[in-house]
Amino acid sequence: MNIHEFQARELFAEFGVATQPGRVSHTPEEAEKVAASLGGKLVVKAQIHAGGRGKGSFKSGFKGGVHLCDTPAEARELAGKMLGQVLVTHQTGSEGKEVAKIFVGEAVDITRELYFAILIDRASSSPVVIASTEGGVDIETVAHNTPEKILRLTVNPALGLMPYQTRLIAASLGLRGPLMTQASKLFTNLYRLFIERDCSMVEVNPLVVTKEGKLLALDAKFNFDDNALYRQTAVTAMRDVTEEDPREVEASKFGLNYIGLDGNIACLVNGAGLAMATMDIIQHAGGKPANFLDVGGGATREQVTAAFRIILGDKLVKGIFVNIFGGIMDCDIIAHGIVEAARETGLSIPLVVRLEGNNVAAGKKTLAESGLKLESGENILDAARKIVAAVKANS
Secondary structure (H helix, E strand, O other): OEOOHHHHHHHHHHHOOOOOOEEEEOOHHHHHHHHHHHOOOEEEEEOOOOOOOOOOEEOOOOEOOEEEEOOHHHHHHHHHHHOOOEEEOOOOOOOOEEOOOEEEEEOOOEEEEEEEEEEEEOOOOEEEEEEEOOOOOOHHHHHHHOHHHEEEEEOOOOOOOOHHHHHHHHHHOOOOOHHHHHHHHHHHHHHHHHHHOOEEEEEEEEEEEEOOOOEEEOOEEEEEOHHHHHHOHHHHOOOOHHHOOHHHHHHHHOOOEEEEOOOOEEEEEOOHHHHHHHHHHHHHOOOOEOEEEEOOOOOOHHHHHHHHHHHHOOOOOOEEEEEEEEOOOOHHHHHHHHHHHHHHHOOOOOEEEEEEEOOHHHHHHHHHOOOOOOEEOOOHHHHHHHHHHHHHHHO
16 A cells, blocks of 8 residues: 655654655645745645656646745646646556645755665565665666665664664765764654554655755655554555556455456466466466456455456456466355356356366366356466467457
8 A cells, every 4th residue: 555745744743754844735725825834935746656756747738746836826826737637757657647636845955865765675574774875866776877875774673773773874874963863863763653554665765954954854655564454544544545546446345456467368366376377377378467366265256256347347358267276265166156257247258267176076067057158277277278269269
């Protein structure tokens, strides 16, 4: 789950992380009022779940999703050019995203831009801090061109981020004297936020030093551990489903793991590993997967029916490959779900089903007696070849 920049600032305020004053606005009139309450030089920033906003362009022709201005009237004018318009950046793709809200904040006179992030290192199963003197640009570019400018520091999860580590990070960023003191507090509070809100990543880019000698977290990106959201009600309340793929939102209502892709063969699989193998085997057989869809280890008929509806909501889908290995799951339950879903949705595109495992004989019997037009796969490769051939023949 992602959140907007203005919501990240709300979390900063809760955990004592220094940042610039400002508030979210939903209309040009509201933007003008916020700007008037702040005074001075201002910044107006489009709020979408994508990076590269400053360099993006609106489909209306207006350039840039981040602008500086001097008066509340200018803030209102800028808001009018952004709100309700589609912003295209290198992360949104050509379709872009509609801007429904903006952030109006005090502009900051920056003397230095730095980079700071905390994320989970899967290899060590520990939090790791990434810091660099090269803020304001993609960290991937820095890692590729000047890897020596990146500090990587593993944090012992039992001890947390220690004071000596915060000073080490600050020193590596050239923050000394009063700035080191500010940095140690900011890093400590960010780490506390990372742990207490079950984050999988907190990326501050840029972390800035101002002309007045203040260290501020100016912009941030948060990712949260989906498996921990049940205990993070304040975080889940920040979810903006308008920024997400509608199919993924619908899938989450039924406990399904769904990610849309750009192929034309839909996959319905139980287990993430098997789902990835299924996508690979479709590619190997000459097709392109349209999605990752994991119904989990104990899917019900209702979940299978919902999965079919979501799959068929994708206009690119020209065929469906159901690949089920019944360990905990009963293959016959899945078979009944497939039959019910196919009848309910009026399925008219090719369907290939491969069942193995628990109660597979009953499952295959259910499918054979259903009267549905479908093919069975003897094994995963056979099933993949059949669905790819059926889709090509139907094109």
